[in-house]
Amino acid sequence: MGKDSILQAIRQNKPAGRPLPEIPIFPGREITPTEQFIKMAETGGSQILRAAHVQEINAMLKNLFPEARNIASPVPEITSTINLEEIQSPLELEQVDVAVIRGHLGVAENGAVWLTESACRHRILPFITQHLMLLIPETSIVPTLHDAYRNIRINDEGFGIFIAGPSKTADIEQALVIGAQGARSLTIILTAF
């Protein structure tokens, strides 16, 4: 059988035991995590905005996406046009124009935001939507990916993801094109709530 013969071959061929190295704590940068996060996120093609109250987000939505017809969000304060609780199949979300989702934390060194399945309600939502808006508390930003992994448990939920910008590709002559298969734009709102 596959498993036994593979494990047997590994046992025969593996080298003598080597210790697992410890990961040290790397010192922080000179600029603050928030400043670095904004710089890296913008370099990656994200737009950064700030909001003091969750109610402001609805106005931002109207302002940024005046044409949007279908708005989906598991955040109760957001005015959605789609009730995510009633969605039976992920295919029903194909017409979503904008999705607004709460992220768990931001990573300064690469402008990435960690979000989980429960915050998306449906795993497909942040990908299938034409435009994505992520909300993270400004205080949640950590300096490095090491800090991020210390602050999350990747198996708390069935699915979790770091998103570091809008979907992109450079597969045609290395020309950067935003909007490959996933969301065409990413707006990250740094919140004070």
Place this chain on the structure above:
Amino acid sequence: MIDHAEKAAEFIRDEPRTDWHDESLWFIRHKRDKASQDVPEWEQLRELASGIKDNVLSELDHYLEQFEANALQNGVQVHWATDAAEHNRIVHSILKKHGVSRMVKSKSMLTEECHLNDFLAEQGIEVVDTDLGERIIQLREEPPSHIVLPAIHLKKEEIGALFHEKLQTREGATDPGYLTEAARGHLRQKFVEAQAALTGVNFAIAETGGVVVCTNEGNADMGVHLAPVQIHCMGIEKIIPKAEHLGVFIRLLARSATGQPSTIYTAHHHRPRPGAEMHIVIVDNGRSAQLGRSDFRNSLKCIRCGACMNTCPIYRRSGGHSYGYTIPGPIGSILTPGIDLKAYSDLPFASTLCGSCSDVCPVKINIHEQLFRWRQIIAQEGYLPSGKKRALAWFGKIMARPAWFRFTGKVARLALRILPRPFLYNRFNEWGKARELPEAPRESFQEWYKKNRR
């Protein structure tokens, strides 16, 4: 039997195109340098990554068992495949059980290695590659020429013509934005229709029983979150012990690959979504044998970033297809002889041994040393081409006898000065095909030294 030089000769016939290819990859190498220099602890990270992989290789059986136990607990179905054929059979059986006739797939070098697409096509299953570069080469019916940038060898005019034929884009359209938009529409349809989705795996975490898949386009996630069946195929060497180790490897991966601080999407899959199925196929296909070759086992540390290709002066000027294997470039040239020494005996010679590959490798694989070691083995096993074999045998005799050496030197210096060109530049002179022989000095160093020493 792959003849790299012969295939490279075809590639470089178009000189401006060769330069363009060379410069495209060198540009990515520069982006990698800049991204790595932005991380003060870069060298420490490489050391850590290499050390973690040393530990993984020395306890691979335990970590795989731990990974399987945790994945099963998560509700994932785990399969083991000894070789490519078994891998393909397993994937097919999963698809058959669900009556799947259309599957989408994100980038997986492992399934390329196993020729899964061809196998499934024979069974009547349509497989659509969803990474833009992979879709392009799939429509052209050719293999990828680079593991991260599968269509790096193609011009936008060629892609425009291909899309005009296959996706009905405007004739003569070459704008990358327009072509990408056309592919987006085409692929959305494929995502919606797919009954199963398959991805490769960047990292599998023993401690949690989950897998991490990195993309820039979001195509892996579009596939697996829409289809009722999700399948992840991984080589046994993808294991890392703990979640905290992702911090080290993910910091290195995209910076080394494309110079980005991170891929856009870094997805962590642990459990199937409600009502759906999640499968993981763990594949050996020669990897456990490579683990037993002490000089070469470090090649199993590879995280498939492609940095060694982007920096390699031979790869940049010969193109991925000249290597005749799924994984080209320096890393491919140390993996392939372990698969079939005779068939790939030319690849370790497709190198200047400059060592640039080892310098950029994020997991510190001693690639150029392994290339040299394979050369020795290939010579010992008698797989050198007969011309090279005879030349080296003579060279060895001459080098071992000072009198012969002095005499040959004298003759060579004289010959270079007085012989007419056709005697020097002919089919026996491989070096002189595209290069001038050096100007011959009047005397050897030894003669000069005898005269001038005090």
